[in-house]
Amino acid sequence: xxxxxxxxxxxxxxxxxxxxxxxxxxxxxxxxxxxxxxxxxxxxxxxxxxxxxxxxxxxxxxxxxxxxxxxxxxxxxxxxxxxxxxxxxxxxxxxxxxxxxxxxxxxxxxxxxxxxxxxxxxxxxxxxxxxxxxxxxxxxxxxxxxxxxxxxxxxxxxxxxxxxxxxxxxxxxxxxxxxxxxxxxxxxxxxxxxxxxxxxxxxxxxxxxxxxxxxxxxxxxxxxxxxxxxxxxxxxxxxxxxxxxxxxxxxxxxxxxxxxxxxxxxxxxxxxxxxxxxxxxxxxxxxxxxxxxxxxxxxxxxxxxxxxxxxxxxxxxxxxxxxxxxxxxxxxxxxxxxxxxxxxxxxxxxxxxxxxxxxxxxxxxxxxxxxxxxxxxxxxxxxxxxxxxxxxxxxxxxxxxxxxxxxxxxxxxxxxxxxxxxxxxxxxxxxxxxxxxxxxxxxxxxxxxxxxxxxxxxxxxxxxxxxxxxxxxxxxxxxxxxxxxxxxxxxxxxxxxxxxxxxxxxxxxxxxxxxxxxxxxxxxxxxxxxxxxxxxxxxxxxxxxxxxxxxxxxxxxxxxxxxxxxxxxxxxxxxxxxxxxxxxxxxxxxxxxxxxxxxxxxxxxxxxxxxxxxxxxxxxxxxxxxxxxxxxxxxxxxxxxxxxxxxxxxxxxxxxxxxxxxxxxxxxxxxxxxxxxxxxxxxxxxxxxxxxxxxxxxxxxxxxxxxxxxxxxxxxxxxxxxxxxxxxxxxxxxxxxxxxxxxxxxxxxxxxxxxxxxxxxxxxxxxxxxxxxxxxxxxxxxxxx
Amino acid sequence: xxxxxxxxxxxxxxxxxxxxxxxxxxxxxxxxxxxxxxxxxxxxxxxxxxxxxxxxxxxxxxxxxxxxxxxxxxxxxxxxxxxxxxxxxxxxxxxxxxxxxxxxxxxxxxxxxxxxxxxxxxxxxxxxxxxxxxxxxxxxxxxxxxxxxxxxxxxxxxxxxxxxxxxxxxxxxxx
Numbered sequence: 001x002x003x004x005x006x007x008x009x010x011x012x013x014x015x016x017x018x019x020x021x022x023x024x025x026x027x028x029x030x031x032x033x034x035x036x037x038x039x040x041x042x043x044x045x046x047x048x049x050x051x052x053x054x055x056x057x058x059x060x061x062x063x064x065x066x067x068x069x070x071x072x073x074x075x076x077x078x079x080x081x082x083x084x085x086x087x088x089x090x091x092x093x094x095x096x097x098x099x100x101x102x103x104x105x106x107x108x109x110x111x112x113x114x115x116x117x118x119x120x121x122x123x124x125x126x127x128x129x130x131x132x133x134x135x136x137x138x139x140x141x142x143x144x145x146x147x148x149x150x151x152x153x154x155x156x157x158x159x160x161x162x163x164x165x166x167x168x169x170x171x172x173x174x175x176x177x178x179x180x181x182x183x184x185x186x187x188x189x190x191x192x193x194x195x196x197x198x199x200x201x202x203x204x205x206x207x208x209x210x211x212x213x214x215x216x217x218x219x220x221x222x223x224x225x226x227x228x229x230x231x232x233x234x235x236x237x238x239x240x241x242x243x244x245x246x247x248x249x250x251x252x253x254x255x256x257x258x259x260x261x262x263x264x265x266x267x268x269x270x271x272x273x274x275x276x277x278x279x280x281x282x283x284x285x286x287x288x289x290x291x292x293x294x295x296x297x298x299x300x301x302x303x304x305x306x307x308x309x310x311x312x313x314x315x316x317x318x319x320x321x322x323x324x325x326x327x328x329x330x331x332x333x334x335x336x337x338x339x340x341x342x343x344x345x346x347x348x349x350x351x352x353x354x355x356x357x358x359x360x361x362x363x364x365x366x367x368x369x370x371x372x373x374x375x376x377x378x379x380x381x382x383x384x385x386x387x388x389x390x391x392x393x394x395x396x397x398x399x400x401x402x403x404x405x406x407x408x409x410x411x412x413x414x415x416x417x418x419x420x421x422x423x424x425x426x427x428x429x430x431x432x433x434x435x436x437x438x439x440x441x442x443x444x445x446x447x448x449x450x451x452x453x454x455x456x457x458x459x460x461x462x463x464x465x466x467x468x469x470x471x472x473x474x475x476x477x478x479x480x481x482x483x484x485x486x487x488x489x490x491x492x493x494x495x496x497x498x499x500x501x502x503x504x505x506x507x508x509x510x511x512x513x514x515x516x517x518x519x520x521x522x523x524x525x526x527x528x529x530x531x532x533x534x535x536x537x538x539x540x541x542x543x544x545x546x547x548x549x550x551x552x553x554x555x556x557x558x559x560x561x562x563x564x565x566x567x568x569x570x571x572x573x574x575x576x577x578x579x580x581x582x583x584x585x586x587x588x589x590x591x592x593x594x595x596x597x598x599x600x601x602x603x604x605x606x607x608x609x610x611x612x613x614x615x616x617x618x619x620x621x622x623x624x625x626x627x628x629x630x631x632x633x634x635x636x637x638x639x640x641x642x643x644x645x646x647x648x649x650x651x652x653x654x655x656x657x658x659x660x661x662x663x664x665x666x667x668x669x670x671x672x673x674x675x676x677x678x679x680x681x682x683x684x685x686x687x688x689x690x691x692x693x694x695x696x697x698x699x700x701x702x703x704x705x706x707x708x709x710x711x712x713x714x715x716x717x718x719x720x721x722x723x724x725x726x727x728x729x730x731x732x733x734x735x736x737x738x739x740x741x742x743x744x745x746x747x748x749x750x751x752x753x754x755x756x757x758x759x760x761x762x763x764x765x766x767x768x769x770x771x772x773x774x775x776x777x778x779x780x781x782x783x784x785x
Numbered sequence: 786x787x788x789x790x791x792x793x794x795x796x797x798x799x800x801x802x803x804x805x806x807x808x809x810x811x812x813x814x815x816x817x818x819x820x821x822x823x824x825x826x827x828x829x830x831x832x833x834x835x836x837x838x839x840x841x842x843x844x845x846x847x848x849x850x851x852x853x854x855x856x857x858x859x860x861x862x863x864x865x866x867x868x869x870x871x872x873x874x875x876x877x878x879x880x881x882x883x884x885x886x887x888x889x890x891x892x893x894x895x896x897x898x899x900x901x902x903x904x905x906x907x908x909x910x911x912x913x914x915x916x917x918x919x920x921x922x923x924x925x926x927x928x929x930x931x932x933x934x935x936x937x938x939x940x941x942x943x944x945x946x947x948x949x950x951x952x953x954x955x956x957x958x959x960x
Contacts, residue, residue: 084885087856087882087885087886089855089856089886090855090856137878138863138867138875138878138879139875167855167856167858167859168855168856168859168860455885455888457884457888457889458881458884458885458888460885602916602919603919604912604916612881613878621874624874624877626877626881626901626909627881627884627897628909629909629912629913629916630912631912631915631916635915635918635919684889685888725889727920727922727923728922728923729922
């Protein structure tokens with residue numbers, strides 16, 4: 001404001017003098033010339049002044065902008081997300097091959113001397129590993145050597161370097177992604193101490209030889225580049241200093257206009273004036289664009305080392321550092337996955353330069369040149385990037401954190417993901433869908449699917465895949481696809497019945513039923529179109545009989561069932577009509593996992609959980625995410641229902657499963673016209689929920705058993721089934737599945753179910769219960785009183 | 786509490802004795818930093834020699850059958866230590882880690898419940914006691930301790946009468 005007033009005065013003076021100069025023109029030409037000059041100066045002066053003021057203002061603005069960006073981004077780090085680490089202890093069900101795969105996933109490399117962290121070697125049935133240091137949730141673990149011995153499918157011993165036994169030790173957890181900002185830019189921020197000297201010197205040597213002395217730009221370099229470009233008729237050389245490149249990467253603008261160049265230059269000079277060379281170089285190392293991973297732009301050498309070599313920057317060899325320096329010149333032109341020869345040639349030139357500048361000696365130069373490129377698509381090869389699971393992590397963190405916290409505070413998020421289970425789930429889903437399409441001559445790619453796996457005793461989500469090609473089409477069906485669940489809903493009705501005095505042998509009528517809903521008559525039918533007459537409750541559940549279920553549900557009351565469902569899911573069903581009883585209610589696979597988690601855990605609700613802990617950069621806990629449970633079903637009822645779901649597998653709609661008789665439980669679900677194929681099933685440790693269908697909701701011709709169950713089978717094949725565990729119980733008896741009569745396994749298809757001791761059961765003629773079971777029941781009955 | 790502590794110590798001594806090495810070594814976080822010798826007295830056979838040559842040729846001590854409990858005990862020990870230092874959140878993290886390894890061990894849920902009572906979450910503590918009860922079939926001591934935890938929960942809820950009633954019923958329960 002202070003400047004505005006004098007400028008205004010001058011301008012008014014100018015106007016007056018313009019008038020007087022006009023009168024003077026009529027007097028003499030010499031005077032005229034002088035006054036013309038004066039006029040010109042007077043006319044230009046304000047413009048010059050204005051320009052100077054504007055330029056100063058612009059520089060101030062540039063200074064603010066670039067300084068703010070530099071300071072702000074210096075330590076602005078996306079939250080890094082980790083999977084669950086593998087626990088190693090004697091007796092753990094981990095094979096040598098499992099552990100070796102896991103080590104490779106983490107970028108450990110084979111070495112005979114184990115001198116460096118991040119190396120391992122195999123000696124017969126033993127693996128010696130030099131673990132990296134890692135800041136865990138509880139505390140820092142220093143790097144150390146351990147040995148793991150195997151005995152078949154299990155670990156038989158774990159020992160420290162001293163030979164002392166180690167009761168329990170974790171591998172470092174796999175990094176599975178980070179919350180980079182919405183413009184898709186991911187990076188790791190390194191401190192100067194974490195950056196190898198060779199990288200710093202090599203960069204200067206190759207990209208900006210005068211870095212240590214220039215003021216942010218290099219006139220000679222620019223001239224040289226200009227000459228080359230004019231000669232070539234196109235832009236071949238940038239002539240940019242590292243400082244200019246840093247500025248360029250801040251504003252992600254590739255247009256090569258003159259004004260942009262000038263702006264960049266000015267900002268580079270400002271940076272040089274304001275900050276130390278070392279800080280600028282370090283910022284460059286953290287900032288430079290170094291590759292592209294789908295929608296994710298990979299920035300900085302830290303993440304670059306992980307991306308190209310699946311290894312921390314500090315563990316890279318000379319040739320690998322040279323490769324990164326080669327790539328940084330133009331990550332798409334020098335894309336080592338696409339143009340390995342081109343990159344190799346440039347890497348060798350970088351190595352030559354390093355030798356010339358005496359950064360490496362001749363033998364190191366020779367050794368390094370002899371090495372192949374050896375880039376591994378670390379992030380892909382190990383499947384170490386799980387965008388679908390990350391959706392759940394983000395959703396669960398969003399209620400506690402601002403977007404800014406996640407994208408810039410350098411938080412470290414420890415999650416429940418188990419990479420081994422995730423890999424199994426993805427393979428099971430994609431493999432089975434391909435096979436189903438083949439076998440049924442369906443159009444390739446017409447089937448879609450979703451799978452979520454939890455550790456049901458804790459509610460922790462071990463794996464999640466929201467589609468066949470995870471993360472690529474953007475639709476996460478586990479979280480967002482709400483589809484009719486069909487018979488998956490039935491256990492809720494049977495649970496409601498059990499809580500109201502029914503038991504597993506209670507007779508139900510599987511007979512025609514017709515319900516008036518408003519103006520219309522609702523007449524459901526059984527899946528097989530048959531009527532089954534009087535059946536025991538366990539069979540109505542096991543065979544998923546629609547008519548028996550509707551009769552039962554109508555007796556209990558639709559509202560009662562709906563209320564029970566909302567108590568279990570925390571959400572009132574949208575459908576309050578009798579068709580709710582047959583699963584005309586939409587749920588997401590994640591919601592189904594929450595519901596079946598209650599059944600699998602003996603009645604405790606532990607909502608599917610993805611986050612174990614969040615630490616800040618210093619390793620201090622930022623928020624707690626402990627186990628949280630709430631009993632929703634009385635223990636005994638939950639046990640009974642669980643036995644019913646086992647009967648589904650042994651005798652009912654799940655009996656086609658490879659693991660039907662292996663101690664598993666579950667339920668199939670099919671929606672109208674075979675549009676949705678569902679299965680939810682569990683063994684002693686994992687619950688898997690699978691949906692198969694089409695995105696456009698067209699019929700896919702699959703039942704729960706012919707579609708989703710196949711995926712689940714593949715999953716369990718890969719995980720290995722842990723048979724369900726039952727505490728010894730007095731009230732468990734053998735009844736014939738078809739009739740509910742007491743029977744023994746020698747002469748009838750029986751199921752083992754808890755029946756209240758006072759329930760009057762009849763024996764199957766000629767196949768009655770054994771003396772032993774009579775005395776057991778008698779004892780139980782006596783005990784009850 | 787004192788009695789439970791003693792039980793744990795007794796268990797640890799027992800297991801330590803079985804493994805043939807003095808106190809159960811800690812989980813990895815407590816092992817030594819590079820270049821620092823282990824602090825345990827009575828290093829097992831082959832210790833000193835193996836130290837310098839790395840995990841070399843000497844066979845490792847074999848696992849015994851009872852060992853699956855060892856990782857759990859090591860974690861519980863860590864948890865105890867953290868709790869004693871007043872770091873209940875860390876103590877909880879250790880018990881949760883033990884539960885991940887062995888989710889059907891009602892004693893672990895009971896311990897988790899006790900820790901949650903300490904952090905002022907009686908409702909969670911009670912749920913965890915219930916969870917432990919669901920796993921306590923045939924384990925009278927666990928049943929008793931779970932009920933005694935519920936009694937403690939009742940106390941914090943100002944329901945002293947109920948607490949007293951539970952205690953009088955369960956304190957001396959032996960199955």
